[in-house]
Amino acid sequence: MSGSDSPAARLQTLFEGHRLTPTQRRIAHSMVRRAAEVPFLSSVELAELAGVSQPSVTRFAVALGFDGYPALRRHLREVVPSAEPAPRAAGHNEYQQAVVAEIENLRHLAEALADPAPVREAGRTLAAGRPLVVLGLRAAAAQAHGFAYFAAKVHPDVRLLNEGGTMLHDRIDAAVRAGASALLCFALPRHPREVLDALAHAREAGLTVVTVADSAFAPVAKVSDLLLPAAVGTGLAFDTACAPMLLGRVLLEAMCDDLPDAQARLEEFDARAAARGLFVE
The missing domain is CATH 3.40.50.10490 (Glucose-6-phosphate isomerase like protein; domain 1)
Structure with missing residues (x-):
């Protein structure tokens, strides 16, 4: 599907056209699922999120054409400016936050x-x-x-x-x-x-x-x-x-x-x- 300018869609566009290994596809998959957080994660945090090694994250960034993960993260902060997580709304508990997140998925x-x-x-x-x-x-x-x-x-x-x-x-x-x-x-x-x-x-x-x-x-x-x-x-x-x-x-x-x-x-x-x-x- 196309037509979306959401953070997840922008990430998918970044990955398109690259021949990724199964491990790298796993990293890409994890990034899309947590698109709002990815530009602010360290390579170690992304590795833990995807269940891979930190060097795998570095190799993934290089496979996308960047010098390393810091360069990829800088790029993400530029092209996915709307991805910064919004602060917890005043008075919203964890259950309400889950509903708000689902509303965002529907959007x-x-x-x-x-x-x-x-x-x-x-x-x-x-x-x-x-x-x-x-x-x-x-x-x-x-x-x-x-x-x-x-x-x-x-x-x-x-x-x-x-x-x-x-x-x-x-x-x-x-x-x-x-x-x-x-x-x-x-x-x-x-x-x-x-x-x-x-x-x-x-x-x-x-x-x-x-x-x-x-x-x-x-x-x-x-x-x-x-x-x-x-x-x-x-x-x-x-x-x-x-x-x-x-x-x-x-x-x-x-x-x-x-x-x-x-x-x-x-x-x-x-x-x-x-x-x-x-x-x-």
């Missing part, structure tokens, strides 16, 4: 959606899939389940893969044999190795992989054909995923736009639900 998502082309492309790809495979494991299982629940109301055949194990590849193969052409993956930290293996297998089997992830530099980027980033909140003990969830709903809308009978299917479902008394009004 960045809104800016990214100023260019709707990637989402529209993803919507067309998902609408054409018969069946449509939706994958999400561990932290992302809830996002995948929510998307599949609503998608099944408008799409003729949705197959949810939200449990790992030795049968995961088998289920992907079965979907391919049934005619599947696309797989939608929700990938959130911490990223299970099993997801990367499953996406690599899906691409080898001929599926187009569309991924919603927390960063354009998430580990799943290398095994995705189209990656749509939406940041997660990191202020609480467990990450919060309001932006990825909303991006999933936006994808649903884009998919509906390319399903000519989507509205008819919704009306049919509503009629059946009313006849069965499914919902309390």
Whole structure:
């Protein structure tokens, strides 16, 4: 996605066009996730954040074309001037701060959606899939389940893969044999190795992989054909995923736009639900 002038988007622009090692991609991923803090971190602090060695951070800066990390940090302070963390608002406790941070993530998502082309492309790809495979494991299982629940109301055949194990590849193969052409993956930290293996297998089997992830530099980027980033909140003990969830709903809308009978299917479902008394009004 483009169209955003947020600190995270500016960082992503800085990294584009560089061939980064897996360790360097991990550093880039960590920087994007904590874009507001990065221009003010030392190399040691960034190394601790990314879980790598301090020399790895130095080599990363050199790979981007800088003399070393201090030069990279000076550059970041120039090109990401809005990234300085705002002081804690008076009277806001840690729970409120987590909400404020999520609001900021949603604002960045809104800016990214100023260019709707990637989402529209993803919507067309998902609408054409018969069946449509939706994958999400561990932290992302809830996002995948929510998307599949609503998608099944408008799409003729949705197959949810939200449990790992030795049968995961088998289920992907079965979907391919049934005619599947696309797989939608929700990938959130911490990223299970099993997801990367499953996406690599899906691409080898001929599926187009569309991924919603927390960063354009998430580990799943290398095994995705189209990656749509939406940041997660990191202020609480467990990450919060309001932006990825909303991006999933936006994808649903884009998919509906390319399903000519989507509205008819919704009306049919509503009629059946009313006849069965499914919902309390």
